[in-house]
Amino acid sequence: MIADEATLTRLAGLAQRGDQQAYAALLGAAKAWLQRYFRRRTTPCQLDDLVQETLLSVHRKLASFEPSRPFTPWLVAIARYRYVDHLRLIYRRAEDELSAEQVDDHTDEPQITARISLERLFELLPDAQQRAIELVKIEGLSIAEASQSTGQSESLVKVNIHRGLKRLAALIERG
Amino acid sequence: MARNSEDFIAGLVADLRPVQPLRQSSGMGLAVLALGCGVAGTLLVFGPRADLAAGRPDALALLGSGLFLVLALASAWAAVDMARPYVGGRREGWGWTALMAATLPLGALIIIAAAWWRGSPSGLALDGANCLEFGLIWGLFTAAALTLWLRRGAPSLPRRAGLLTGVAAGSAGTFAISLFCPHNELIHIGIWHGLTVVLAGLLGRLIVPRLIAW
Numbered sequence: 001m002i003a004d005e006a007t008l009t010r011l012a013g014l015a016q017r018g019d020q021q022a023y024a025a026l027l028g029a030a031k032a033w034l035q036r037y038f039r040r041r042t043t044p045c046q047l048d049d050l051v052q053e054t055l056l057s058v059h060r061k062l063a064s065f066e067p068s069r070p071f072t073p074w075l076v077a078i079a080r081y082r083y084v085d086h087l088r089l090i091y092r093r094a095e096d097e098l099s100a101e102q103v104d105d106h107t108d109e110p111q112i113t114a115r116i117s118l119e120r121l122f123e124l125l126p127d128a129q130q131r132a133i134e135l136v137k138i139e140g141l142s143i144a145e146a147s148q149s150t151g152q153s154e155s156l157v158k159v160n161i162h163r164g165l166k167r168l169a170a171l172i173e174r175g
Numbered sequence: 176m177a178r179n180s181e182d183f184i185a186g187l188v189a190d191l192r193p194v195q196p197l198r199q200s201s202g203m204g205l206a207v208l209a210l211g212c213g214v215a216g217t218l219l220v221f222g223p224r225a226d227l228a229a230g231r232p233d234a235l236a237l238l239g240s241g242l243f244l245v246l247a248l249a250s251a252w253a254a255v256d257m258a259r260p261y262v263g264g265r266r267e268g269w270g271w272t273a274l275m276a277a278t279l280p281l282g283a284l285i286i287i288a289a290a291w292w293r294g295s296p297s298g299l300a301l302d303g304a305n306c307l308e309f310g311l312i313w314g315l316f317t318a319a320a321l322t323l324w325l326r327r328g329a330p331s332l333p334r335r336a337g338l339l340t341g342v343a344a345g346s347a348g349t350f351a352i353s354l355f356c357p358h359n360e361l362i363h364i365g366i367w368h369g370l371t372v373v374l375a376g377l378l379g380r381l382i383v384p385r386l387i388a389w
Contacts, residue, residue, distance in 0.1 A: 018193035027184045052183055059187045061329035061389065063194040066259045077260035077331040081389075 008071040016062055027055060030075055035139065037079055042086070054082040122168075129164030132157045137165075202255030202324045203248075206343065209320035210247060213313035213351035221355040239364040240353040242276045246372070247317070247346035249273075254321045254339035258328020269339065276346070276372070283365025298360065303367030306349075306356050310371035311378075314348025318379065325387040333384035341379015345372035 008029060014022035034051045042050055057078050065074050122130050128150070135146040136157065147154045226233050249272040256266055287297045321340040330336040349368045358364065 015191065016194050016196055018191060020188050020191055023191050024184065024188045027187060031180060031184065048180065052180065055184065055187065057329070057389070059190070063197050063327070064259045064329040065196065066261070067196055069259075069261055073261040073263050074259075076262040078329060080262070081260070081329070081331040 005070050005072060009067070009069075012062075012065050012071045012074075013067040016065065016067065026071075027058070030058060031055060033072075033075065034079055036134070037076075038083065039134070039138070041083060046086075050082065050086055053086070054079050057082055125164050125167060128152065128156075129160045129167070132160035133164045133168075136161055197258055197324075197328050199252075199255055199259075202258065203252060205320045205324055206251035206255060206317060206347075207248075209316040210251075210347040210350070212316040213347055214354060216313055216316075217309070217351040217355050223354055224357055226359075227354065233359040235361060236353065236356075236359045236364065239279055239368060240350055242279060243346045243350040243353065243368065243372070246272045246276045247343050247350055250339050250343040250346060251317065251321060254336055254343055255324060257330045257332065257336040257339065258325050260329050260331035269342070273342065277369070279361065279365040280369030281365070283362045283369070286362055287366075298362045299366060300363070303358070303363050306352050306358075306363075306367045307371045307374070310345065310348040310352045310368065311375060312348065313351040314344035314346075314371075314375055317347040318344035318375075318383075322383055322386050325383070326389075329389055330387055333387055334380060336387060337383030338376050338380040340383045341376040342372055344379065345375025348375065 008026065011022045011026040011029075015026050031051060034054050035047065038047055038050045038054075058075065061078065065071070122133075125133070131150050132146060132152065135141045135149060136143060141149065143154050143157050146152075146157045150157065152160065222228070224232075224236070226236070246269070249269040253266040253269040287299060290297045318340055321343060325336055325340065349371045352371075353364075353368060356363075356368075
């Protein structure tokens with residue numbers, strides 16, 4: 001998250017007391033974090049739904065946040081629960097569809113395969129390069145924002161993007 | 176669901192109302208109250224054990240009741256805490272208490288095995304099933320209180336929360352019924368009272384997760 005832990009915890013405490021401004025800032029920061037968290041775990045077409053479902057759970061279960069504890073571990077627990085629930089729904093739906101012999105020929109398979117392949121390639125990159133490419137080339141952050149988020153200098157972010165993309169291209173060519 | 180995420184967040188912000196954070200003390204208060212209801216129910220319906228009423232409690236029965244009471248409180252504490260999720264937290268204290276209480280059924284099993292080895296009667300009487308039955312019934316107060324509490328919160332590990340709810344309910348019910356149960360033998364306390372906790376834990380693990388899903 002861009003905001004530090006102490007700030008987020010304070011915002012969550014204020015939100016519990018009904019402070020709308022603090023709540024808006026908190027949800028904004030939570031959304032950005034959730035997008036990064038779920039991006040590696042789900043397909044792009046399901047990402048927004050999953051983020052919004054989790055934000056809705058944050059909203060409904062705000063009372064379960066303990067103000068004396070840090071905010072992020074609470075958000076991670078909520079996100080993880082929603083993710084497991086999401087997977088369970090997908091598998092149940094897939095099972096239902098199979099049992100009813102209603103498998104649709106027009107699936108998102110190419111998109112999913114592309115995504116999985118990209119994630120596999122990403123795993124072959126060093127963390128710093130992965131992060132820089134994700135933030136700037138996928139999430140659309142500016143170099144300055146990515147630098148602030150990762151703690152890397154702006155020039156290092158640029159270098160990491162350049163080297164990462166070069167390495168990805170080489171991996172793809174190699175097949 | 177996907178709407179414009181700015182609009183979505185604006186909708187949540189507009190819907191914000193002040194909320195009272197879930198306090199561990201409130202949850203435990205509820206659990207202790209439920210345990211008290213089970214104890215009151217036992218004493219009102221059956222009355223206390225003769226030795227308790229006479230002010231000369233049996234040492235082993237007292238020890239057994241104490242162990243189940245501590246297990247009820249420790250597992251209720253962990254279950255109450257599970258309503259407030261966070262990653263990285265450790266709620267394993269109840270496990271040590273459960274191990275301590277497990278010395279009762281283990282001791283009973285050793286005595287039964289030794290009797291079997293010698294060819295003597297085991298000493299296990301089937302009338303102990305009454306303790307199991309009423310232990311489960313009086314534990315329902317605790318089960319209901321913890322389930323309601325968990326429904327208010329956001330338990331992120333529902334199966335473990337269910338198991339803890341069951342163990343707490345079984346231990347609370349066993350503690351309640353032990354105030355009436357006239358048996359002082361380790362075999363009875365270890366097998367029948369211990370079995371109540373195990374069975375309640377399994378039932379909690381099976382039933383509660385569906386009730387606390389969010």
